[in-house]
Amino acid sequence: MFKRITERDIKAIKAIVADVKVGDEIDKEYAHDELGTVLAYPDMHVVVSTKQEISQVMAYAYQESIAVTVRGAGTGLVGACVPVEGGILLDTSKMNQIIELDKTNLTLTVEPGVLLLDIYEAVEKEGLFYAPDPGEKTATIGGNISTNAGGMRAVKYGVTRDWVRGLEVCLPNGELIKTGGKVVKNSTGYSIKDLIIGSEGTLGIIVEATLRLISKPKKTTSLLVPFENREQAIKAAPILIKDHVTPTAVEFLEKQSLQYSETFLGKKIPHNNFEAYLLLSYDGNSDSAVEADIEKASSMCLELGAIDCFLVDTSERAKTIWNVRGGFLEAIKASTDEIDEIDVVLPRAHISDYLAYVREVSEQMHMRIPYFGHIGDGNLHIYFCKDNMDESVWADKVKVGFNLLYQKAFSFGGLVSGEHGIGFAKKSYMVDLLGDTQITIMKGIKHVFDPKGILNPKKVI
Amino acid sequence: MFKRITERDIKAIKAIVADVKVGDEIDKEYAHDELGTVLAYPDMHVVVSTKQEISQVMAYAYQESIAVTVRGAGTGLVGACVPVEGGILLDTSKMNQIIELDKTNLTLTVEPGVLLLDIYEAVEKEGLFYAPDPGEKTATIGGNISTNAGGMRAVKYGVTRDWVRGLEVCLPNGELIKTGGKVVKNSTGYSIKDLIIGSEGTLGIIVEATLRLISKPKKTTSLLVPFENREQAIKAAPILIKDHVTPTAVEFLEKQSLQYSETFLGKKIPHNNFEAYLLLSYDGNSDSAVEADIEKASSMCLELGAIDCFLVDTSERAKTIWNVRGGFLEAIKASTDEIDEIDVVLPRAHISDYLAYVREVSEQMHMRIPYFGHIGDGNLHIYFCKDNMDESVWADKVKVGFNLLYQKAFSFGGLVSGEHGIGFAKKSYMVDLLGDTQITIMKGIKHVFDPKGILNPKKVI
Numbered sequence: 001m002f003k004r005i006t007e008r009d010i011k012a013i014k015a016i017v018a019d020v021k022v023g024d025e026i027d028k029e030y031a032h033d034e035l036g037t038v039l040a041y042p043d044m045h046v047v048v049s050t051k052q053e054i055s056q057v058m059a060y061a062y063q064e065s066i067a068v069t070v071r072g073a074g075t076g077l078v079g080a081c082v083p084v085e086g087g088i089l090l091d092t093s094k095m096n097q098i099i100e101l102d103k104t105n106l107t108l109t110v111e112p113g114v115l116l117l118d119i120y121e122a123v124e125k126e127g128l129f130y131a132p133d134p135g136e137k138t139a140t141i142g143g144n145i146s147t148n149a150g151g152m153r154a155v156k157y158g159v160t161r162d163w164v165r166g167l168e169v170c171l172p173n174g175e176l177i178k179t180g181g182k183v184v185k186n187s188t189g190y191s192i193k194d195l196i197i198g199s200e201g202t203l204g205i206i207v208e209a210t211l212r213l214i215s216k217p218k219k220t221t222s223l224l225v226p227f228e229n230r231e232q233a234i235k236a237a238p239i240l241i242k243d244h245v246t247p248t249a250v251e252f253l254e255k256q257s258l259q260y261s262e263t264f265l266g267k268k269i270p271h272n273n274f275e276a277y278l279l280l281s282y283d284g285n286s287d288s289a290v291e292a293d294i295e296k297a298s299s300m301c302l303e304l305g306a307i308d309c310f311l312v313d314t315s316e317r318a319k320t321i322w323n324v325r326g327g328f329l330e331a332i333k334a335s336t337d338e339i340d341e342i343d344v345v346l347p348r349a350h351i352s353d354y355l356a357y358v359r360e361v362s363e364q365m366h367m368r369i370p371y372f373g374h375i376g377d378g379n380l381h382i383y384f385c386k387d388n389m390d391e392s393v394w395a396d397k398v399k400v401g402f403n404l405l406y407q408k409a410f411s412f413g414g415l416v417s418g419e420h421g422i423g424f425a426k427k428s429y430m431v432d433l434l435g436d437t438q439i440t441i442m443k444g445i446k447h448v449f450d451p452k453g454i455l456n457p458k459k460v461i
Numbered sequence: 462m463f464k465r466i467t468e469r470d471i472k473a474i475k476a477i478v479a480d481v482k483v484g485d486e487i488d489k490e491y492a493h494d495e496l497g498t499v500l501a502y503p504d505m506h507v508v509v510s511t512k513q514e515i516s517q518v519m520a521y522a523y524q525e526s527i528a529v530t531v532r533g534a535g536t537g538l539v540g541a542c543v544p545v546e547g548g549i550l551l552d553t554s555k556m557n558q559i560i561e562l563d564k565t566n567l568t569l570t571v572e573p574g575v576l577l578l579d580i581y582e583a584v585e586k587e588g589l590f591y592a593p594d595p596g597e598k599t600a601t602i603g604g605n606i607s608t609n610a611g612g613m614r615a616v617k618y619g620v621t622r623d624w625v626r627g628l629e630v631c632l633p634n635g636e637l638i639k640t641g642g643k644v645v646k647n648s649t650g651y652s653i654k655d656l657i658i659g660s661e662g663t664l665g666i667i668v669e670a671t672l673r674l675i676s677k678p679k680k681t682t683s684l685l686v687p688f689e690n691r692e693q694a695i696k697a698a699p700i701l702i703k704d705h706v707t708p709t710a711v712e713f714l715e716k717q718s719l720q721y722s723e724t725f726l727g728k729k730i731p732h733n734n735f736e737a738y739l740l741l742s743y744d745g746n747s748d749s750a751v752e753a754d755i756e757k758a759s760s761m762c763l764e765l766g767a768i769d770c771f772l773v774d775t776s777e778r779a780k781t782i783w784n785v786r787g788g789f790l791e792a793i794k795a796s797t798d799e800i801d802e803i804d805v806v807l808p809r810a811h812i813s814d815y816l817a818y819v820r821e822v823s824e825q826m827h828m829r830i831p832y833f834g835h836i837g838d839g840n841l842h843i844y845f846c847k848d849n850m851d852e853s854v855w856a857d858k859v860k861v862g863f864n865l866l867y868q869k870a871f872s873f874g875g876l877v878s879g880e881h882g883i884g885f886a887k888k889s890y891m892v893d894l895l896g897d898t899q900i901t902i903m904k905g906i907k908h909v910f911d912p913k914g915i916l917n918p919k920k921v922i
Contacts, residue, residue, distance in 0.1 A: 106699070179899070183875065191659055242567055243676065285750070288749065289749075289753070349565040374646075377644075414642075415649045442651050445909055
C-alpha cells in the first residue's frame with residue numbers, strides 16, 4: 001500500500017532536512033513509545049526544525065505515497081507515535097521554541113515540540129497560568145494536543161482542548177492551514193481545531209499552537225484525607241465537588257499504590273498508614289479565601305466519614321505527597337517486567353463499583369492489577385503487571401482481562417480513553433464501544449483529510 | 462435536487478407525527494428567524510415530540526431526498542433555521558423536557574427544545590450552575606449547541622462547547638448515535654461531539670444533550686466603571702483580566718447604545734452621563750472573597766484612568782443595569798425598520814482600533830452603525846441600520862460596509878463569527894477568511910455525514 005523508501009527518497013528528504021538517519025543509524029528508542037508494547041522501526045528518522053520543512057517533507061511523502069508518523073517526546077502509552085508501517089518518522093522534538101507570550105490577549109504561541117514543563121516555566125514567572133496538568137511533564141505540547149491530554153486539574157480547569165485557542169496544521173499533502181486564533185469565542189464553521197485535537201496525528205501535523213492563559217491563582221493548598229476504606233473515600237468525592245467550591249484536583253490514593261511509589265522513590269509520605277485517601281487541592285486569589293475553602297472542605301470530609309484531615313501546609317510536604325502521587329506510573333513499571341494499561345473514564349458515580357470489579361478480576365485471574373485515579377473526573381489508570389508470566393499466558397490474560405474491564409466500563413457509561421488516546425493499542429475497544437456507524441464516520445473524516453492514508457497509518461481508526 | 466413534497470409524503474409524515482401543517486396553514490413566523498433578512502417557507506411544518514419521531518421522519522426524508530431544516534425557538538440571527546430549499550421544517554420546540562438532573566455526576570440531560578431560562582431555573586434551585594450566558598434566554602439549548610453560543614460569562618467560564626459533556630444525535634439517514642457521555646474527559650477517537658457543536662444543524666440533529674454543571678458561586682457582584690472615552694475603557698480591560706482574578710464578565714457600554722436601550726426600555730441606569738463604561742462582574746465562594754476581588758478591581762480601574770467606580774450592590778441596581786445591557790439588541794431593532802448584523806470576534810488587543818474603524822466607516826457611509834461588545838472576550842455585535850434607505854441603497858451599503866468591516870477584522874486576526882454562527886447570511890465571508898482548502902475539508906465532512914445533502918441545505922458551507 002505504501003511505497004518502500006528508496007535511495008532517491010532518502011536523497012530528496014536529505015535535501016529538505018539536515019538531520020536524517022536511516023536503517024541501522026536509527027536508535028531503538030524511536031521504535032517504541034513509553035509503554036513499549038508496540039514496536040516498529042521507521043525507515044527514516046527525520047528531525048525537523050521548521051514548519052516549512054514539515055510542509056516540504058509532507059508534500060514529497062504525499063506525492064510518493066510514503067507513510068509518515070509524527071513523534072514528539074515519545075511519552076505516549078498507546079503506540080500512537082510508533083511507525084507501524086515504517087516509512088518516515090517525523091520528529092518534532094527540536095521544534096521547541098516559544099514563539100510569543102502575548103500578555104494582552106493572554107495567549108502563548110509555541111512550536112509543537114515545546115515541553116509541558118517549559119510552558120509552565122515561561123508563563124508562571126509572568127504571573128500567568130496554563131492549567132492542564134498531565135502527569136508527564138516532559139511530554140510535548142504537540143503530543144498533549146494530539147491526545148487531548150487531561151491531568152489532575154481537569155476537575156476545575158478542564159482538559160487540553162479547553163486551553164487551545166488556535167492551531168496551525170500541516171495537512172498530509174503539505175498544505176498549511178490555520179484554525180482558530182487568539183480569540184476566546186469562535187462559531188465560524190465546523191471546528192477543524194477541535195477535530196485535530198485528540199486525533200493523534202492522523203489528520204494533520206500540528207506545526208504551531210496558540211494556548212489560552214489566565215492569571216495565576218495566588219494560592220494553592222492541598223488536603224490529605226484518610227478514610228477507612230475505598231468506598232467511603234470515593235463516595236465523598238462527588239459530594240465535595242457538588243456542595244462546595246470546585247476543587248482544583250481530587251485524586252484517589254490507596255495503600256497498595258502508595259507503597260509501590262514510596263518504595264520506588266525511597267520516600268515516605270506523612271500519615272501513610274491508612275487504607276484509602278483523597279488528595280484534594282483548592283486554589284484561589286488570596287490566602288484567606290483558600291483557607292476558608294479548605295476549612296469548609298475539612299469539616300465536610302469529617303462529616304463524610306474521614307478519619308482525619310491533614311493540611312499539606314508546607315511546600316516540602318506538598319512536594320513529597322505530589323511526587324509520590326506523580327510517581328505511581330514509574331513505580332508500577334519498576335515493580336514488574338512488563339505492564340499494559342487501561343485508561344477508562346467513567347461517570348463519577350460508578351467509580352467505586354468499578355474499582356471493586358477491578359479487584360475481583362485481579363483475584364479471579366491471579367494477576368496483579370494496581371490502579372490509581374483522577375477520582376474527581378472519573379479517569380482511572382489501571383495496570384496489568386506481567387510479573388514473570390510466560391509470554392503466551394500474559395498475552396492471553398491481557399486479552400481476557402482488558403475485555404472484561406472495558407465491557408464493564410461501557411456498561412457504566414464509560415469510554416475507552418480519558419486522556420491517553422486510542423493509538424494502535426486500543427482500536428478494537430473503540431470499535432466495540434462506538435459501533436460501525438461512528439467508525440464509518442471517523443473513517444470518512446480521515447479520508448477527507450488524508451485520501452492516501454499516509455499520515456500515521458493504522459492508528460485510531 | 463430535492464424532491465418536491467407530494468400528497469403521499471404528507472400522508473407518510475402525518476403517519477409518524479401528529480402535529481403537521483402544510484402550505485397556507487404555516488405561519489409566517491416559521492419562514493424566518495429573529496433577524497428576518499432571510500425569508501423562505503417550508504412545505505411542511507413538522508412539530509416533533511420524541512427522538513423516535515425525529516429518527517423516523519429523517520429515515521423517510523433521506524429515502525425520498527426531501528430537504529429538512531431544524532428549528533428550535535427561531536432566535537438565530539444568520540438564517541440558519543430558515544428552510545431556503547423548502548421541504549420539511551422540523552420543529553423541536555415541543556421537545557422541552559428536562560430528562561435528568563444527576564447530582565452525583567453533576568450533569569443535566571435535556572431534550573433539545575428546552576429553553577436556556579428553564580435550564581437556569583432547574584439547576585440553580587439545586588445550588589448548581591450552568592455557566593454559559595447568551596443574551597437570548599428564550600433560545601433553545603439545541604440552538605445554543607448548534608451555534609456554540611457564547612454570552613457574557615465566556616471570559617471566565619468559556620462557551621457552550623465547554624459545557625456539553627455528551628450528545629445524542631440523529632444522522633440524516635435517521636440513525637441515532639451517542640457521542641461523549643457523563644464524563645469529564647474523553648480521548649476516544651475523533652471528537653464527533655465537537656464537530657456537531659457549532660455545525661448549525663447541517664451534520665445531524667441534536668436529540669438529547671448532557672450538560673456539565675458546577676457548584677453555583679455563592680456570591681456575584683458587578684462594578685460599573687465610567688471612563689473619559691472608548692480607548693481608555695477598552696485599554697483597561699485586558700489589564701484587569703491579566704493582573705487580577707479572572708472576572709466573570711467584562712462588558713463594554715458606550716453612551717450611544719446605552720441611550721438607545723434606555724429609551725427603548727423606559728428605564729435609566731444610575732450614573733448614565735459618561736462617554737464609555739466597563740461593566741465588570743466577579744463571582745466567588747464567599748462575600749469576603751468577592752469583596753476583596755472587587756476592592757482590588759476598583760483600585761486597579763482608578764489607576765487605569767477610570768473616572769469613578771460604582772458598586773452595583775443591590776439586586777435592583779444590578780437588574781436595571783444588566784437589563785439595559787441585555788436590551789441593546791432589541792433597542793437597536795426598535796430604532797429602525799431593518800437591521801443587519803456583524804458578530805466578529807477579535808484578539809482583545811485590537812478592539813479599540815477596530816471600533817475606531819467602525820466609527821470611521823459609519824461616518825464615511827452616512828449610516829448609523831451602533832455596536833456593543835463582550836469586550837472581555839473580543840466579541841463585538843455591530844448593527845447596520847436601514848433608517849428608511851431605499852432597498853437598493855441599503856443592500857448596496859450592507860454589501861460594501863460588511864466587506865470593509867470583515868476584511869479589517871481578518872487583518873487583525875479576527876474571525877467571522879464569535880457566537881451567532883454562519884448560517885445562510887455569512888457564508889461568503891467565511892469563504893474569504895478560511896480559503897478553498899478549509900472549505901473543501903468542511904464540504905468533505907458534510908458529505909461524510911450527509912451524502913445526499915438533505916439536512917439544512919445551503920447553510921454554513
